[in-house]
Amino acid sequence: MRKASEVQEPKLYERVAERLGAAIAAGTLRAGDRLPSVRQLSASERVSVSTVLQAYLHLEDRGLIETRPQSGHYVRRRERPLPAEPEVSQPTSQASPVSVSALVTRVYRAANDPRIVPLGAACPSPELLPTQRLHRELALVTREASATAIGYDMPPGSLELRQQVARRSLEWGCPLSPEDFIITHGAAEAISLSLAAVAHRGDTVVLESPAYYGTLQAIETQGLRALEIPTHPRHGLELDALESALRKRKVAAVLVVSSFSNPLGGCMPEENRRRLVELLAARGIPLIEDDLYGDLHFGPLRPRPAKAHDPDGSVLLCGSFSKTLAPGYRVGWVAPGRFRQKVELLKYAHTVATSTPPQLAIAAFLRNGGYDRHLRTLRRQLEAQVRRMVDSVGEHFPEGVRVTRPEGGMLLWVEMPRQVDALELHARALAAGIGIAPGPIFSAQKRYGNCIRLSCGFPWSPQLEGALTTLGSLARSLA
Incomplete structure (x- = not known):
């Protein structure tokens, strides 16, 4: 297993692209400006021609530059100014019972209708996923482990998969061991089990506003109350508003999507993550961190989970492969810290075990390589x-x-x-x-x-x- 100091650095072409992207964002390079030739940039950056070509292709994929045949690379002109961004949300300061299920049912039924253009479904197209390779891995592991594959894989789940996820946690800047993880039916079950482990019927849970409706449903089914906190569309939960709310009322837990939240897409800055963990640790309040979208960062570095700043196991970190590999496999995980024993018991009581073949197939896919290359393309x-x-x-x-x-x-x-x-x-x-x-x-x-x-x-x-x-x-x- 790699050491924590060996966290994966951005590729060289990504560094070159990031510097040029920053210059475009700052206005140093303006729409219509011609970029240095491939050979000029190769010399000035002291990188190979192929690295520069990769950087330009990356910027072109991001829509920042365009290639003009026989002319070169140019900063892309926009035909119209972009719309303004939403402002910080302003929910009321009262904890509320939740009743969103009837509305949600209408949305997910539409998502299952092949005649409907799926602009409401928060999942990637099968065209963007390594579907055939996953199918091959699934067929192979079910043949090679025929008896194992049809048995229960009792909590905490497949050791091979937990080892692979633990190796990836080094790249998150949050080194965890296989024993820290429990495999679940997607992130949805991970969140639901985490809520059940730290809160009781009638308790109040703090969350972002707006918040993912699946999380609201989990709160609803467990008889909890939701306290929505103002949220910045780029930076996530407003910590001053959270601190003010915590002074006024007792809460059982705080639940956040720290990286690229659903639905706003905000990403908490590193310092905010540190402050959030410290704020809650001082009050003995658990943090449930949904890191479902962490691997889908557009910049060169994956944001570190708030769990990286967790001194005493009070952060329950949840994730899944549903958005990056296979939504239908329903393979997720939770690293519940000091709540591990309770979450494991709840997992067994709720669903006994996660389906074995998808666990083995994803473990094999991760072990055999190609996941990082797939992620870069995705x-x-x-x-x-x-x-x-x-x-x-x-x-x-x-x-x-x-x-x-x-x-x-x-x-x-x-x-x-x-x-x-x-x-x-x-x-x-x-x-x-x-x-x-x-x-x-x-x-x-x-x-x-x-x-x-x-x-x-x-x-x-x-x-x-x-x-x-x-x-x-x-x-x-x-x-």
Whole structure:
């Protein structure tokens, strides 16, 4: 196993691309400016020509530059200014019972309809995933471990898979051992088990606002109350607001999606993660950290989980391979720290064990290599799709629309003029064969009535562009 000091550094071409990207963002390189030739940049950066070509390809995939035949590389011009970003959310300061299941049912039924353009589904297209290779691994492990593969793999789950996840934790800057992990049915079960381990019926759980509706459903089914905290679309939970709330009321736990949250896409800065852990540790409050999207960063470095700053095992870190490899395999994990024994007992009581063949297949895929290469390709594709979706929303949606700027993941949060009713838009979109996720399902208080979440998990196509054009037209008619 690699040492913690051997955390994977960004590739050389990524460093070159990041410097040029920063210059573009700062305005040092402006739209229409010609970039140095490949040989010039190779000499000035003291890197190979192939490294420069990779860097330019990376920037082109991100939509920052364009190649003009026989001319060179140029900073890409934008046809129109991007929409403004949403402001910090302002939920009420009261803890609320949760009842979102009826609305959520409508959304996920639409996601399962093959006739619907899936702009509401927070999952990547099968086209972007190593489907055939995973199928081969699954077939191979079921043949080679025929008896083992049909038996229960009791908690904590496959040792081979836990070893592979532990090796990856070194690259997160959060070195954990195989014994720290429990394998679950996706991140959803990891979150549900974590909530059950630290909270009791009637307790209050703090979370971001807006928050993922699946988390709200877990809170609802366990009879808990949700306290929504103002959240910045880029930087996540507002810690001053959290600290103020903790002074006024007792809470059982805080639950955050620290990296590329669902639905806002915000990513907590490193210092905020450290402060959050310290703030909660001083009060003896557990932190449930959902790191489902951590591997889908667009920048050169993966954000370190808040768990990296956990001194006493009070952070329950949850994750999954559903967004990066195989949604249908339902393979996730939790590193529950000092709550490990309780979570393991709850896992056995709830579902006995996670399905064995998918665990073995994913373990083999990780062991045999290629996951990091797959992730680099997937991140480039998702970043390009996010950028293009932002442009399209700005072009087709009503004047005054606001859109998030995530630096990872695959989701956009769209805030429309106040008079646009997201639930009515959802109904009209479904009638037109388009699925979206309306804002009210992301709040226990049924807020965000003029907002929707859009998925960027599917490659750009004429069908997708047509669906966005139609959706924008519907939104304009309601405005």
